[in-house]
Each structure stands twice: as C-alpha cells, then as structure tokens.
Amino acid sequence: MKRYSIFxxxxxxxFAVPVFASSIxxxxxxxxxxxxxxxxxxxxxxxxxxxxxxxILKTGxxxxxxxxxxxxxxxxxxxxxxxxxxxxxxxxxxxxxxLLAKFIKGTFSYLSGAMSKLxxxxxxxxTPVGMVAVRGTNFLVKVED
Amino acid sequence: xxxxxxxxxxxxxxxxxxxxxxxxxxxxxxxxPGGTVGxxxxxxxxxxxxxxxxxxxxxxxxxxxxxxxxxxxxxAKIQSLFGKALEIRPSEPTKFxxxxxxxxxxxxxxxxxxxxxxxxxARNESSKDISINGHTDRSGNADYNYKLSWRRARYIQxxxxxxxxxxxxxxxxxxxEGNPLIPTAxxxxxxxxxxxxxxxx
Numbered sequence: 027m028k029r030y031s032i033f034x035x036x037x038x039x040x041f042a043v044p045v046f047a048s049s050i051x052x053x054x055x056x057x058x059x060x061x062x063x064x065x066x067x068x069x070x071x072x073x074x075x076x077x078x079x080x081x082i083l084k085t086g087x088x089x090x091x092x093x094x095x096x097x098x099x100x101x102x103x104x105x106x107x108x109x110x111x112x113x114x115x116x117x118x119x120x121x122x123x124x125l126l127a128k129f130i131k132g133t134f135s136y137l138s139g140a141m142s143k144l145x146x147x148x149x150x151x152x153t154p155v156g157m158v159a160v161r162g163t164n165f166l167v168k169v170e171d
Numbered sequence: 172x173x174x175x176x177x178x179x180x181x182x183x184x185x186x187x188x189x190x191x192x193x194x195x196x197x198x199x200x201x202x203x204p205g206g207t208v209g210x211x212x213x214x215x216x217x218x219x220x221x222x223x224x225x226x227x228x229x230x231x232x233x234x235x236x237x238x239x240x241x242x243x244x245x246x247a248k249i250q251s252l253f254g255k256a257l258e259i260r261p262s263e264p265t266k267f268x269x270x271x272x273x274x275x276x277x278x279x280x281x282x283x284x285x286x287x288x289x290x291x292x293a294r295n296e297s298s299k300d301i302s303i304n305g306h307t308d309r310s311g312n313a314d315y316n317y318k319l320s321w322r323r324a325r326y327i328q329x330x331x332x333x334x335x336x337x338x339x340x341x342x343x344x345x346x347x348e349g350n351p352l353i354p355t356a357x358x359x360x361x362x363x364x365x366x367x368x369x370x371x372x
Contacts (some may be wrong), residue, residue, distance in 0.1 A: 049342070052300040054261035054372060074299025074340070090259035094372045096302065096342070098264055104256035118349035119317050131194075133256045137263070138209070144350060154194035155231040156215035156238065163209025165222070166199040166253045171192070 049076035050114040051095035055102070059086030077111065084108050085132065099125065099139035106171075107132020115148075116141060123148040130154070134167045197252070199228040199244050204263060213238050264372040265292050268352075269327055271365045274311070276322045279362075290334040293371050300372040301336065303328050303343040306350055308364035309357050317347035320367075327367045 053075045060071035063082040069075065071083075071091050085091055085107045092102035097116045103109060113126035123145035127136075129152070142149050142162040151158040153169055200222040202208050210223040218237030220229045228244040231237075250257070267289040270279040293301060305324030307316035328343045351364045 052372065054300075055259045057255075057259055073297075076300075090255045092259045092261040094261055094264060094300070098370065100261055100263060102256045102260035104253065104259070107256075119313075119320075119345055119347040121349055133253050135253065135256045135260045137204070137260070140350065142209075153196045153213075153231075155196045155234045155236075156213045156219075158198065159212045159214070161210040161212075162203070163211060164201040164203045165211050166197075166201065166249065166256070168197040168252055170195045 048078060049096075050079055050111060051077045051093055051099075053077065053091060054094050055090075055092035057091070058089035058105070060084070060089040060091040060103075079114055080110060080112055082108065082110050095125075095139060097125070097139035097141040099141065100135075100137040101127065102135045104133035107134065109134065118144060125149045126152060128152045129167050129169055131169045131171055134169075135165075136160075136167065137164045138162045193233045195233065196231045197228060198222065198231075199226070199249060199253070201225055261372070264370045265296070267292075267369040267371075269323075269367045269369070270362065271323055271367070273360070273362070273365065274319065276319075276326050286330055286334070289369050289371070290331065290336065293331075293336055296371060298371045299340050301331070301341045302368075302370040302372070303331070303341060304350070304368045304370070305343075305345045305347075306352070306364055306366050306368065307348050308351070308359065308361040309348045309355055310360050311358075313348055317345055320347050321345040323365075323367045327369060331369070 053071050053073055056071045061084055062069040062071060064078060077093060085103050085105055087105055090104050094100050108130040110128045112128055113124045115122050115124040123141050125141050125148060138160060142160055146161050149160045151160060153167060198213055200211055202225040208225045210221060212219055212221045213229060213231060215234050220238035220241060222229060222241060226243050227241050229241050230239045267285050269282040269285055272279060303324045305320030307320045324343045324345055328341060332338050353361050353363050355361050
C-alpha cells in the first residue's frame with residue numbers, strides 16, 4: 027500500500043504538476059461539436075478540460091464553447107469557429123504579462139480579465155485582417171471564411 | 172501575348188483568392204458587465220479605427236483595406252450574428268475574498284464565515300476549476316511579500332480541501348504585492364490588499 031502511494035505520488039509529480047502548472051485556463055461551457063487539437067491529439071471539449079498554450083480550439087457546424095483563462099478573461103466561440111491562444115503570461119508577482127489570442131475564423135465574444143486592468147498594452151487579439159488592442163472591455167468579433 | 176496570358180492568369184488567381192478568402196471581419200463593442208464602456212482599436216497596414224461607445228461596429232474587408240467607418244449596430248443584428256457565441260459565454264467566475272491580519276496568516280474575524288459560502292458555491296456549480304491567489308499589501312519588500320502571500324494561499328487551500336473540495340481542481344498561486352485590489356505606492360499599509368481570492372469558475 028505504501029509502495030503504491032509512493033508510486034502515485036511520483037506519477038503526480040512527474041505528469042500532473044507540469045501540465046497543471048502550464049495550463050492557461052479551462053473549458054467552462056460546451057454545446058454540440060467542439061474540440062481541441064493539441065499537436066496530433068484531438069481532445070473532445072468538456073467542462074473542466076485544461077487549456078495549454080497553442081491548443082487549437084474548434085467548433086463544428088452546430089458547436090459552441092466558452093472558456094475562462096487564468097486571469098479571468100472570458101472567451102466564447104459560436105459555430106464553425108477556430109482560435110488559438112499563442113501567448114499567455116500572467117505573473118503579477120514578477121510584473122510579467124502577455125496575452126495573444128488569434129481569432130482565425132467564426133464568431134467570438136471577448137470579456138477582459140485582470141490582465142487588461144494590470145497591463146492593458148500586453149493584451150492583443152489577432153484577426154486575419156488586423157490586430158486589435160484592448161482597453162479593458164467587452165466585444166464581439168466575426169471573421170468570415 | 173504569352174506574357175499577357177500569364178499575367179491575366181495571375182490576376183485572375185489573385186481576384187479569386189481575394190473573393191473566397193477575404194476574411195472580412197466585423198468588430199462590435201459592448202458595454203462591460205459593470206456598466207462602463209472600454210475601448211478597442213483595430214489596426215492593419217492600411218489604417219486603424221477606434222470603437223469607444225457601446226453598440227459601435229466596424230468592418231474590415233480584407234488586410235488590403237483600411238478599417239471602414241464606425242457605425243452603430245442594432246441589438247437585433249448583434250443577436251443574429253453572434254447569438255450562439257453570446258448564449259454559450261460563461262458567466263464571470265464567482266470570487267470570494269479572505270482578509271488577513273497584518274504580516275500574518277491569521278484571518279480577520281469577518282472572513283472566517285466566507286469559507287462555508289465558498290464551499291457551497293463550488294459544490295452547487297460543480298466547479299472543475301478553482302484558483303486560489305494569495306496577495307499582500309505593499310508594506311515590506313516584494314520577495315518577502317511573495318512568500319507571505321504563498322503561505323496565505325496555502326492556508327486557504329488547506330481549509331477548502333478539509334471541506335472536501337477535490338485538490339486536483341485547485342490551482343494555487345501567489346501574486347505577492349503585484350496584483351493589489353487597491354493600488355497604492357510602495358510601503359503603504361492597505362488592509363484590503365492583504366487577502367486571498369478564491370475564484371470558482
């Protein structure tokens with residue numbers, strides 16, 4: 027039993043902690059077809075699934091999903107949408123901040139989190155036709171195919 | 172002639188590409204949940220445009236076009252374009268604050284009863300993502316405060332786990348003096364910044 031506990035502990039330290047520590051947020055709401063592409067892996071979107079940097083979030087024809095990042099930025103996507111968070115640094119203890127979300131196609135809602143309050147210039151949203159600078163706020167984006 | 176044909180083909184190809192992949196983009200600014208209105212600015216190589224009133228919108232036809240004029244968008248149009256994204260949008264996370272005595276991991280008396288409410292909400296919402304962030308005010312140096320806010324955050328984590336909250340859904344961090352509730356100059360005593368925030372998503 028003791029040996030088993032130690033094994034579990036080692037596994038936790040080796041795997042759970044690094045993934046956990048590098049997670050940038052999690053999925054909160056899902057409707058219809060929605061998934062994450064992480065390298066070769068395709069992960070079905072479910073409440074509580076942790077997001078990592080460079081995960082590609084996608085929704086199908088009737089899909090939709092909503093995520094909350096660790097600084098409480100709230101992003102949701104409607105059907106046939108695709109996005110990537112390619113930079114996320116939220117370290118108030120070191121004064122380090124950075125958020126770059128790429129809205130590739132589809133419909134999105136965006137609600138700023140703590141990052142926009144602490145370091146608004148570090149938040150950028152990229153669309154195929156231009157960059158969006160955000161001053162603490164709430165907005166919608168539609169990118170046509 | 173041969174050159175002309177090649178040029179025509181290239182032009183035609185460009186037109187087709189522009190037609191099917193223009194990536195026409197629409198931005199709409201909304202009011203913040205708190206009632207205020209922020210600002211967004213969209214910029215590409217052709218120009219930029221700013222939205223600073225609720226309901227304003229701008230269309231950018233392609234990255235070869237400057238952003239268009241700012242125009243109001245009616246609520247009905249907003250719903251027809253963005254209904255599904257708005258419907259699925261998570262509500263803002265619920266936040267609880269525990270306040271601590273100066274330079275201490277001891278809770279202020281008023282904060283002890285916050286625990287039960289926080290645990291109840293976490294259970295009711297079947298939360299799978301809870302953050303515990305420790306904070307200090309700006310009296311003392313930043314390194315010391317980072318460690319102090321760790322101890323505060325761990326203390327609250329321990330209390331939540333004792334109440335049966337699944338440790339694997341908890342992420343605990345220390346923000347030291349870097350994320351104050353009430354911004355102050357350095358070395359200022361501010362009881363409202365000596366806190367741990369529990370964020371239930």
